[in-house]
Amino acid sequence: MSAVRRKMSTGRVFGALVMYIVGILWVLPVLWMVSTSLKPESMIMEAVPRWIPAVFTLSNYQEVLERAALFKWLLNSVIVAATATFGVLAIDSMAGYAFARISFPGRDVLFMIVVATLMVPAQVTMIPLFFMLNEATLLNTHLALVLPRLGVAIGVFMLRQFFLSLPHDLEEAAAIDGASRYRVFVQIALPLAKPALSALAIVTFVWAWNDFMWPLIAISTQDMYTLPIGLSTLAGYYGREYGIQMAGAVIASLPVFVVFLMFQRQFIQGIALTGLKG
Amino acid sequence: MKFSGFSKRVSDAIAGYVLLLPFLIVLVVVVLYPLIQGFYMSFHNWGIFGDPVWVGLENYRQLWTDNNFRSSLWHTVYFVLLTTxxxxxxxxxxxxxxxYPFRGRTLVRGMIFFPYLLTVSIVGIVWRWMLQRNYGLVNYYLGKMGIAPLGWLAxxxxxxxxxxxxxxxWTIGFNLVVFLAALQDIPEELYEAARIDGAGPVKSFLRITVPLVRPTTIFVVIMQVIASFQVFGQVFVxxxxxxxxxxxTVVQYLYEQGFRYFRMGYASAIAYVLFFIMFVLTIVQWRVMGRREL
Incomplete structure (x- = not known):
């Protein structure tokens, strides 16, 4: 018995050790990014790479902020991701509630159509969307970036599941007291859905923040770039100036890092609930 | 139940439609209509100037013999096989x-998950630097092991x-979180019992964990194939x-045809072939993996 326990515990220590090593391996590229960004341009390409810069400098940060409209891109990203998040929460919670709690003719067919749209790859709708928005002269606007995000049905699906799991009692009591459906939804159901809503919010925010292909297509001028698009152009303009690129990358990862530290739990919940990639 | 009575039921049904309306309108405008429009476009020579010309199945016929498309399809499959x-x-x-509980577990989880939050351009430029031929970190450490430097991306x-x-x-953290959620549903007693029967960690992983997370594994595989099939940003950057x-890859080729050469009809045909392949793949995977379930 004690032999077994000893074996188990050495097994555990070994397992923990392996996990530490993997964890460290996984952050190395991030550390290298930070380290490179803090080195003077002349010391970045060295025969023997140094993890800790021999000379610390912020010149790369200064350069990238002077040469690229990084803050403008950051602002665009914030506007787009925040608007998309609020929009998704508003329309998805209404639709999710209606699907879960109200019976009306055609509900099940409509729900099947909504779920079926989850199978459509985004690239299929991008070309006609580009064309439509071009006709409406809405290309190269924030709205053009927000709109397609609002049509993603995963939030409706997820909130419907959540509302289905809520007990009926409260809503029924309110209905007996003469409250309308709308009041029941706003005053009773929505407050109860807070955990699901915050999980959906954080996931939607990060996905919208990281959108790449659609902004690449829909945005044509530098001042409208979102952060991902702007950053990708840095690689083209400053091909071998890795210090500048890494400084840009560090600045762009900071907001996500902060959001992650603040909302780690909600984010993980959001993924576990939706299980969708991007 | 309590929303009963005829007029009550009618007003309730109306409330249902009203609450649904905003999402449905958006869905029609940004998904359903474009879905039909794209299909229609795929039967045309559709540029950005001039009127579209109906060409029937010509775009699809051309795709069939387009060597660039064929190779892009193969590259995509290769990528799916390399990553899934x-x-x-x-x-x-x-x-x-x-x-398993151990000290610092939450931190390690965070360290592995964090890259998933980075935007693809950061991933791209950081790895371009890591993989750089002469001064990249990867070649340096491989060099220490006696491996000659490679121009990885060149x-x-x-x-x-x-x-x-x-x-x-970049993305392993996502699957990690999905699997972790599934593992937390497995009752600890099962492992306890296996331990008492003298099963080691490897054996309990194979005999308890793997079979019990099977539905999640199926789900993750399907989602992963779908995501990998649509690879674009990493390649682009x-x-x-x-x-x-x-x-x-297919999406890269679609991007080039549609938005660099503005051959929108041809690009739409690519999009529909992609859609069709992904649809079939999903059904097949579902069938194959679902069937073995006992």
């Missing part, structure tokens, strides 16, 4: 390892595996489809 097994297997192994042989490596680093088109 490690992302699923490693994801599950890491989840199992991080499900050679057709290694470019796609390099993109796959960056992708695994890291190689732009090169060298010599060796990393050009």
């Amino acid at each position: 097994p490690p992302l699923v297997i490693l994801g599950l192994l890491l989840a199992a390892g991080l499900n 050679e057709a042989r290694t470019a796609m595996p390099s993109i796959a490596l960056a992708t695994i680093w 890291m190689t732009g489809g090169g060298p010599y088109g060796s990393t050009r």
Whole structure:
């Protein structure tokens, strides 16, 4: 018995050790990014790479902020991701509630159509969307970036599941007291859905923040770039100036890092609930 | 139940439609209508100037013989094959390892998950630097092991595996979280019982964990194949489809045709073929993996 326990515990220590090593391996590229960004341009390409810069400098940060409209891109990203998040929460919670709690003719067919749209790859709708928005002269606007995000049905699906799991009692009591459906939804159901809503919010925010292909297509001028698009152009303009690129990358990862530290739990919940990639 | 009575039921049904309306309108405008419009476009020569010309199935016929399209399809399949097994297997192994309590577990989870939050351009430029031929970190450490430096992204042989490596680093945290959620539903008593019967960690992983997370594994595999099939950003930032088109994937080709040469009809046909392939793949996977379930 004690032999077994000893074996188990050495097994555990070994397992923990392996996990530490993997964890460290996984952050190395991030550390290298930070380290490179803090080195003077002349010391970045060295025969023997140094993890800790021999000379610390912020010149790369200064350069990238002077040469690229990084803050403008950051602002665009914030506007787009925040608007998309609020929009998704508003329309998805209404639709999710209606699907879960109200019976009306055609509900099940409509729900099947909504779920079926989850199978459509985004690239299929991008070309006609580009064309439509071009006709409406809405290309190269924030709205053009927000709109397609609002049509993603995963939030409706997820909130419907959540509302289905809520007990009926409260809503029924309110209905007996003469409250309308709308009041029941706003005053009773929505407050109860807070955990699901915050999980959906954080996931939607990060996905919208990281959108790449659609902004690449829909945005044509530098001042409208979102952060991902702007950053990708840095690689083209400053091909071998890795210090500048890494400084840009560090600045762009900071907001996500902060959001992650603040909302780690909600984010993980959001993924576990939706299980969708991007 | 309590929303009963005829007039009550009618007003309730109306409330249902009213609450549904905003989402449905958006869905029609940005998904359903474009879906039909795109299909229609795929039967035309559709440029950005001038009127579209109906060409029937010509775009699809041309795709059938287009060597660039064929190679892009193969590159995509190659990428799916390179990324799916490690992302699923490693994801599950890491989840199992991080499900055991140990000091600093939350921190390690965060360290592995964090890259998933980075935007693809950051992933791309960081790995371009890591994989750089003369001063990149990867070649330096391989050099210490006596391996001659490689231009990872500049050679057709290694470019796609390099993109796959960056992708695994980037997205494994996602699968890790999905698997962790599934593992937490497995009752601890099962492992306890196995332990008393003298089963080691390997045996309980194979006999308890793997079978019990099976539905999640199926789900993750399908989602992973779908995601990998649509690879674009990493390729765009890291190689732009090169060298010599060796990393050009289907979506990259669609982008080039549709938005660089503005051959919208042709690009729409590519999109529909992609849609069709992904649809079939999903159904097949569902069938094959679902069937073995006892």
